Amino acid sequence: MKKKIAILGSTGSIGKSLINIVKKDKKNFDTILLTADKNYKELFKQAKILNVKNLIITDEKSYLELKKKKLNKIKIFNNYNDFNIIFKKKIDYVMSAISGIYGLEPTVKIIKHTKKIAIANKESIICGWHLIKKNLKQYNTSFIPVDSEHFSIFYSLGINKISNIDKIFLTASGGPLNNIPKSKFKAVEISEVIKHPNWNMGKKISVDSATMMNKVFEIIEAKKIFNLKYEQLDILVHPSSYVHAITKFNDGMIKIIAHDTDMKIPIFNSLYDSHVKTIKTDQLNIKKLNFLNFKKVDTRKFPSIKMIKKLHNKETLLETIIVLANDELVNLFLLKKIDFTDIFILLQRLINMKEFKIYYYKKPGNIDSIISLKTLIKKKINKMIN
Incomplete structure (x- = not known):
């Protein structure tokens, strides 16, 4: 029987590596869902290669562009809430490879729909491990790290x-x-x-x-x-x-x-059960x-x-602040708005601010509170550099 799988973030580097493995062994896999943010052209190309019937693309403009294509029974969705429509029963495997903090929500939401989830999203694990762990236990889903x-x-x-x-x-x-x-x-x-x-x-x-x-x-x-x-x-x-x-x-x-x-080595091993198939390596x-x-x-x-x-051994929001602030500062560096050395200097300055020190002892909350914290950090950093 074919393994039913889904790939969140299929157009990124991890997603593409997994696609390359699956397309060489299509007889053993039925890819139920692929997702992307903006790269609808690559997503559509992947869907045709693997005969995928469900796609989620979250960027509104890209979603509308994809809807214009000749889709041949492919269903197009724009929201992760549609997991409940796409999955009628538990599938065998999910790869969560959406980059950034916005990968947390779909990662948490899809756990109940799969027997196994492989996670390659640092932000999800750092900021939302308490939510992931709770859902893994509740829905009896196994987890494997991909880094x-x-x-x-x-x-x-x-x-x-x-x-x-x-x-x-x-x-x-x-x-x-x-x-x-x-x-x-x-x-x-x-x-x-x-x-x-x-x-x-x-x-x-x-x-x-x-x-x-x-x-x-x-x-x-x-x-x-x-x-x-x-x-x-x-x-x-x-x-x-x-x-x-x-x-x-x-x-x-x-x-x-x-x-x-x-990276195909840990990805391959997360997909296949031990000793079922071999991979050619150096x-x-x-x-x-x-x-x-x-x-x-x-x-x-x-x-x-x-x-x-x-960092404390107890769960606090300090790790979340470091991740979210670093994301924003790296983005500013890539936009040439700050120097390379400013990344650490500004990060240290931010976490030492009195208004952020209170988070050193606060426990992580729900997804909405984490996204709100991201908005606050972004505003504070932009104020700092201006």
């Missing part, structure tokens, strides 16, 4: 319980600016910042890699997903990105998980294994890592 680091931790656990973990090390390539001196950071060009040495990523995540803010986010994600304390998590710079996570257990054993710098890279070159993060060069020390 290479978190999937590696997930994979390394095997039969081990989370209580057996002593310490986990996430690896960081050092990003696009790893070999550029800090003295040149202020004048660095956008083209330099978004040119990642190992991964083919979007602009926003490439900037986060350059500031190493992405590692702050991954530490927060790991803490939430695996129910750990921040003291059990650390970061090692590893320029080749061959090793993704190192897990040290209480019995003294250490697992090192390595794979090629290709041979073991002995050269990389002989020169792993691990080192501690230089926090003078990448001060964003210091933010981890501000």
Whole structure:
């Protein structure tokens, strides 16, 4: 029987990688739904390739453009509330790959409609893990993380319980600016910042890699997903990105998980059950294994890592504020309204404001309250830079 699947954010890099896997094995998959924000041309193209009958496109103008096309029984929707119309019963698998905080609502809403959800959206996990976890339990839905680091931790656990973990090390390539001196950071060009040495990523995540803010986010994600304390998590710079996570257990054993710098590997493993199908990858890279070159993060060069020390083991809105403020500041950098070094300076200034310090001790709320907080942060940042 074919697996019934859905892809939220199918026109992004993760979505496209999954589409490439599924289209090579169409006999085993029935793709029920694809979604996008504005890229209706790519969405329509994907729908034709996989014979998809339901599409959601959230941007109003793009929705109207798509409605003009010759659709051949394809149903077009404009709202995630239409999940209740699209899904008559639980499907087998959902990939949640919508970028940004606006991926949280559809991620939470679709959990009840699927047996398994793979999540590649940092903002959803950081800002809404309490909502995701509640729905996973309520609707008996299994979860698998797709980020290479978190999937590696997930994979390394095997039969081990989370209580057996002593310490986990996430690896960081050092990003696009790893070999550029800090003295040149202020004048660095956008083209330099978004040119990642190992991964083919979007602009926003490439900037986060350059500031190493992405590692702050991954530490927060790991803490939430695996129910750990921040003291059990650390970061090692590893320029080749061959090793993704190192897990040290209480019995003294250490697992090192390595794979090629290709997101199709964790995506493939999230889709297929163990040992059902194999994936063609490169041979073991002995050269990389002989020169792993691990080192501690230089926090003078990448001060964003210091933010981890501000975080509490209890659930608070501080993590949400950091994510939402960083999103806005990265966007301003890409629009050339602030310098690269301003991202961290302004972020630190914002979270130290008296009006935001109260959130250090407030618990996360519902989706509407998170979106309201995003609006408040955006207004405050725009006031700061003007």
